[in-house]
Amino acid sequence: MGKQTLSFTLNGEPVSVETESHLTLLQLLRDKLELIGTKEGCGMGECGACTVLLDGKTVNSCIFPAMEVDGKNVVTIEGLTDAQGNLHPLQKAFVEYGAVQCGFCTPGMVLAAKSLLDENPKPTEEEVRHGIAGNLCRCTGYIQIIQAIKAVSGQI
């Protein structure tokens, strides 16, 4: 199996890692780089638990070839807190609005919300719902997640 060296920006820092060419981005992150914040809920591109940001856009890392991040910018949930460990406003809002129960969907959900707000800082509720529709949550019924996102965009 072919090995290749990948160089990309991960959570703001340059990384260079040797990897087998068949790996998914999720495997690279979780197994090689031990960034366990990215979750695998289905491994089939259907639940969004593995969402990360690639050049600011969400991708399902479980079906995304690791090779293709070469030269790009990847942000995982670990990259959202600042250097002092302060939570990102979205993370804070998720905590404060009760948007987290079992938490398994949460990292992917937060990143989907970030990508949405980066592109559209004042989304309508429709747009918020649409923006996280690819991320399944079994616990919360989404309501408090939607509230948290609306709070960050200054709409609550």
Next chain:
Amino acid sequence: MEEFINVGKRIPKMDAEEKVTGKAIYIHDLKIPGMLHGKILYSPHPHAKIKSIDTSQAEKLPGVKAVLTGYNIPPIKFGVYKDNVPLKANKVCSLRDEVAAVAATDPEIAEEALDLIKVDYEILPGIFDPEEAMKEGALLIHEEHVGGKEKKPTNVLNLPWRLIAGDVEEARKNSAFVAEDRFKVTWVTHCCMGTSGCVAMFDLKNNLTVYSITQIPSLEQRDFTDALAAMGLKGKKARVIKTMIGGGFGSKLDTYAFEYIAILLAYKTRKPVKIIFSREEEFFATSPRQPAIIDIAQGCTKDGRLTFRDIRMILDNGAYTSWGATTPSVMMMPISSLYKVPNVRYIAKCVYTNNTYSQAMRGYGNPQATFAIDSQLDILAEMAGIDPLDFRMRNANTPGEVTPQNFKINTCGLRECIDAVAQKLDWRQVRGRKDGRGVGMASLIHVGGGARVYKSDGCGTIIKMDDFGTVNVFTGATDMGQGSETVIAQIVAEELGVRVEDVVVTHTDTDICPWDVGAHASRTTFVAGNSAKGAAKKVKDQLLEVAAKSLGESIENLDIRDRTIYSKKDPEKKSPLGKVLRAAHYTAGGSMVMAEYFYDPNNENLDREFKGNLSVTYAYGTHGVEVEVDKETGQVKILRYVAAHDVGRAINPMLLEGQVYGGATQGIGYALTERLILQNGKVMNPNFLDYKMLTAKDVPNFETIVVETNDQFGPFGAKGIGEPGLVPTAPAIANAIYDAVGVRIKDLPITPEKVLAALKDKEKK
């Protein structure tokens, strides 16, 4: 009302920060040095004899450390009926039957090894319809299983669910109106976003540790101890340590083959072994909510008072027995005690088939039964010419009532709930338009004060305090995301006069935490909450005793507020908690401030007639919906959704709303979209594209109404609220659809196809 500092506050879940930053460790994230990966080979046939298994090729694959089959493992039996074994020998009875397992250095190698195992089967005909399986002379799933007085071989389980109160036949004769219907409910599954898994390991003395995501740590420990005995390791210890749990909803109330397989592989290899389910496995190899065929009759007087309820039910048990088979015990609750109904008869049979076997799922039989009961209530109300709202009010339960199953209802906010829902929906104005829009409602009763399912319904708590005022709480309770640790911290903080941030709750390790029967029956806030409150009270007494000496004040005059012990007589006399604690520790002949408390509620096991006061108190609620039905497509759109719950007291309104939103969302899925499709025992939709969970685009903006009845037995008045949110959802929606377009759908889920077909049928008439 009393002023509370911690109770009643919207306090964020204690582990939310860990989770929102990706730092929380779930079972999937766990790595232990030397750990191997286990994989399971399932039967490709729903019913077959195993003629031979050849594992020699698999064993030779580099990286493979052990291969097990049903022919080389010790005789471990598990499940509610002890009719299941970790790996099957001789015969397989369903497509999730485990026939072999591999441990290898990496998951891909283990997977590859499974392909090298050769199993020779003799295919047997299968039986997938419980009504077929019940027939005399039907093919037998378990040849050795006998039942009835004559002890004849049968597929019907020896669980004679039968509740009789009053005289149903007589009441039927005297009823002015009688409705008779058949309802059907099908499989739905938990869809925990974190799939199942565990890591098992042995120490040098053969004591076992299992990293687990169970909802029943103490009972799991017992099951594993039994397994050790079956392995010839009698007297060895089993320890269960929980990681974060990626969702529970009842799925983790039993022990499963994969856990025993991990244990056996770990024992064989002397290495930690991890098994993690793929999503596909999660869909076909975990236990869903069971299907039921429900024949129901209810009657009422001319003025709309219920006279009787008569229900017969057939449950598809699947090939083995877990808690699914005992759901009739919970179905009895709404059947006997939802609305006042003096005469009740309920007979249920669970039947073996070659389908997947069923488990508990949030609500535990209650949503199934309530769908039939509360759908039919509307049918009956229409016969009697009474508005369903008035019909429900007329029959609503009231405080002080003793129901036909001998439930003693103390607080009961059902009337308030019905009324609040009707007001919010503007019921009188909007009902009965038949213009494609309609409203419907349905109610619920559920155990709210524990449930004596086992001999004990207890939970233990240990509290110790350090030198600085930190309160360490060790509870038997399990948090799987619902927030029990936060609620327990609030209760302890309130009782002790400290703040939630002073409290650290540990609930993850059977070596450290006290005993508990598990996270089921919405019992945690009530039972673990009362247990924690009791322990906190004892700790408080100790603190006051120490302070009494140093402050020169009598104990009765002392209290604790905001981390300070003070005299109620002379507020100048006060001392910070830390100082009191240090005095306790550093004084000659000093003492340690700590206490334990075991709370076992004063509820009753059901007797031989299935009667008894199962719970100390009962939770009530009513859901109301407004829907719009598209007559062209059969699509049902929920326009408004009102959920009113009698919760006793909301210890944490935010977490409580989360339970209601999440529950009702699962309930809407149950009503409209979710269905595990089985064909000849095979799950046809083992993925999220074809199994339709609701997304953020599908949920309505729930309007919640909290009715606080302040139950005298609850911790600060609280009742359990984990399950109620999904119980009345399906009938409320079915009733609203009927109000909108005049068609009555009696089997779930209510898909657009069914609505459309019913509309066509109606036109023909």
